[in-house]
Amino acid sequence: MSDFDDVCVLLPTMDEVETVARVVEDFREAGLDEILVIDGGSTDGTRAAASESGARVVEQSGRGKGQAVREAVRDHVDAPYVVMADADATYDAADVDAMLEPLLAGEADHVIGNRFADMRPGAMTRLNRIGNRLINAAFRAIHGERYRDILSGYRAFTRESFLRLHLTADGFGIETEMAVECVKNRDRVAVVPITYRERPGGSATNLHPIRDGGVIIIELYRKAKTNNPLFYFGSLGAVSTGFGAMLTAYVLYRWFVHGEAHQIVAIGAVGAAILGIQLLVFGVLADMILSLHREQVTRYERALAERPAAQSSDSPSTADAEETRGAVGDGGADGDDERGNDHSADTADDASGK
Incomplete structure (x- = not known):
């Protein structure tokens, strides 16, 4: 083998x-x-x-x-x-x-x-x-x-x-x-x-x-x-924000140096920057949710691991309870016997009295 x-x-x-x-x-x-x-x-x-x-x-x-x-x-x-x-x-x-x-x-x-x-x-x-x-x-x-x-x-x-x-x-x-x-x-x-x-x-x-x-x-x-959502969304947000910053720098340069206004490019720059910031915020929130999820999973796994130990520690108490119930049952039986004997004695006394 x-x-x-x-x-x-x-x-x-x-x-x-x-x-x-x-x-x-x-x-x-x-x-x-x-x-x-x-x-x-x-x-x-x-x-x-x-x-x-x-x-x-x-x-x-x-x-x-x-x-x-x-x-x-x-x-x-x-x-x-x-x-x-x-x-x-x-x-x-x-x-x-x-x-x-x-x-x-x-x-x-x-x-x-x-x-x-x-x-x-x-x-x-x-x-x-x-x-x-x-x-x-x-x-x-x-x-x-x-x-x-x-x-x-x-x-x-x-x-x-x-x-x-x-x-x-x-x-x-x-x-x-x-x-x-x-x-x-x-x-x-x-x-x-x-x-x-x-x-x-x-x-x-x-x-x-x-x-x-x-x-x-x-x-x-x-x-x-x-x-790793913080890396995923954070990297996308950083790229978008960086692109928006480059467009903003270009618009400002053309405005101050050449006196040209690039309204469409400026709108694109603002949009890219806003999108980037939103992605960064979303990455932070997603990372917080993931951390909470992992904490919950850890607690659940710990509870599952502790459950068999708790069950094994409870088993002696269960056995004791069964023994106690058995003892009570025996005591009840003995009591019934004693009551039965007393009843028999009373019956005998009544019979002799008659």
Whole structure:
């Protein structure tokens, strides 16, 4: 019997025939028998290679990595723990012990593998490295957590915590969305160092740095609307106010220097400034509402946690009450017997008197 019978390895694939069999075999050698390959419609024999290497293969109903992960965990995984990795052989299956340790110890709900801890030469281009650093810095600034490598595809999480996440991304934005949702749900997140290797020769990447990087940045900013409304509306308000200030400066310059009046531009400047101030105020109010909501959720969770303890402390009193009721019942029975005996004696005296 494997030490990881309650763990499922999830490998989303798309034309990974060159590496998928190797990845499956590496995880099996690491002691994991339950390996699920969910394929996005490969045409190069990926599904056959994965099946021959011992993996359970499912073809996803939609398109994109994000949709594949959601569908797999929701419909095809029964194990309480899930390890998610890419099938391009860039991650080391031997790191799975370190990835699972915080979960199995009950110290975390979600584990992120930090690729920058041991990134091998050629594993990431300079452009991708800079983009990753910028995205991680933006995540830290917007969402207030330092997860070091939110774009890492090597994850481990409990199935229960995953199902609590509100995920909508279909493509490579799934990792970013998972990180944001973990912050929003206040899940316990652990970051562990892993090895990140160069893709083997003949294996092509499905990642487009500019396009997917733009999608990730947009996703980060969009999620700030509910997770950090002060940043979201405040930034929009600052831009609008700044634009209004620039227009105002232009109008004043033309008026004082050239004696020209730009009434329409002046109206636009006032409108932009007013809109910006309103957005700033709305951001402050939304942030206050979010803070109150989180306080209420914390109180509710604390009350739920304290309820079993209160019930267990009440149980002895209940037992005492039952014993007291039993004693009273016994006393009543004895009283009835005594009254019965007295009645019998009175009856006997009456009979003798007669």
